[in-house]
Amino acid sequence: MCETCGCGDVTGQNLLHDPDPHHHHHSHHSHESHDHEHLPDGRVIRIQKDILGENNKQAEWNRGFLEAKNSRCLNMVGSPGSGKTTLLERTCTDLGKKRVLYVIEGDQQSSLDAERIRKTGTQAVQINTEYGCHLDAAMVSRALKELAIEEGSMTFVENVGNLVCPALFDLGENLRVIVYSVTEGNDKPLKYPYMFRSAQLAVITKTDLIPYVDFDLEQAREDIRKTNPEIQILEISVKSGEGLKDWYDVLVASSPFPK
Ligand SMILES: Nc1nc2c(ncn2[C@@H]2O[C@H](COP(=O)(O)OP(=O)(O)O)[C@@H](O)[C@H]2O)c(=O)[nH]1
Ligand SMILES: [Mg+2]
Numbered sequence: 419m420c421e422t423c424g425c426g427d428v429t430g431q432n433l434l435h436d437p438d439p440h441h442h443h444h445s446h447h448s449h450e451s452h453d454h455e456h457l458p459d460g461r462v463i464r465i466q467k468d469i470l471g472e473n474n475k476q477a478e479w480n481r482g483f484l485e486a487k488n489s490r491c492l493n494m495v496g497s498p499g500s501g502k503t504t505l506l507e508r509t510c511t512d513l514g515k516k517r518v519l520y521v522i523e524g525d526q527q528s529s530l531d532a533e534r535i536r537k538t539g540t541q542a543v544q545i546n547t548e549y550g551c552h553l554d555a556a557m558v559s560r561a562l563k564e565l566a567i568e569e570g571s572m573t574f575v576e577n578v579g580n581l582v583c584p585a586l587f588d589l590g591e592n593l594r595v596i597v598y599s600v601t602e603g604n605d606k607p608l609k610y611p612y613m614f615r616s617a618q619l620a621v622i623t624k625t626d627l628i629p630y631v632d633f634d635l636e637q638a639r640e641d642i643r644k645t646n647p648e649i650q651i652l653e654i655s656v657k658s659g660e661g662l663k664d665w666y667d668v669l670v671a672s673s674p675f676p677k
Pocket of ligand 2: 502504
């Protein structure tokens with residue numbers, strides 16, 4: 419149970435009892451918990467509470483704000499050290515000359531990741547969540563305003579490294595990307611299914627290290643698809659460059675940029 423966001427309750431009540439196992443696409447946009455109230459005559463009233471209602475409203479506002487600017491936003495989630503910043507540094511270096519990109523960095527403390535991004539020449543804003551374990555839509559809204567984003571741009575949000583809480587918070591993004599490295603072991607998709615279920619794209623990173631670690635790529639694909647049958651999966655090594663073209667193809671396909 420995470421005390422800052424209270425998301426333990428939400429997870430237990432809501433996603434655990436998701437009646438539709440295929441319910442994944444943008445499933446993070448609505449989080450309702452169901453409760454029962456028993457009347458004296460035996461009838462049961464079902465009470466729906468939108469626990470994350472405030473966040474969802476702000477996320478919708480963000481989506482509208484981005485839409486009005488014909489701008490796209492990606493929410494990069496994953497464990498600490500899975501390679502999110504490394505992939506973003508490379509992306510900014512490779513695409514940043516031709517396209518307007520922005521990065522919003524979320525960490526408990528420090529500006530280390532924003533500084534890494536700025537070295538590529540890309541504008542970056544750092545959010546420090548202190549005791550918080552995830553970014554929420556209000557934080558992203560403030561960062562978007564600070565960036566004064568241009569028409570037709572693309573903003574990458576690097577969420578706080580965490581496979582639990584960020585799954586529940588819609589930021590108003592157009593695409594959620596789970597970054598999962600081969601050094602994390604094969605068990606993560608089955609242990610943290612909500613994160614994999616809430617994303618539309620899984621990027622398996624550090625594939626250059628496969629010969630050195632016990633990681634079964636075929637099993638990983640199978641387990642990711644088990645949690646989310648419709649998710650798209652890419653395999654990337656920023657070190658060797660493997661799979662980067664596929665990643666850029668996805669970005670261009672989902673972007674407002676000219677093809
Ligand atoms: N071998 C290898 N190491 C990588 C790759 N991508 C990231 N790393 C390393 O993994 C570590 C964590 O990366 P980082 O991007 O900071 O992870 P983050 O916490 O998800 O942002 C760093 O030491 C990176 O150099 C990769 O494709 N191959
Ligand atoms: Mg990082």
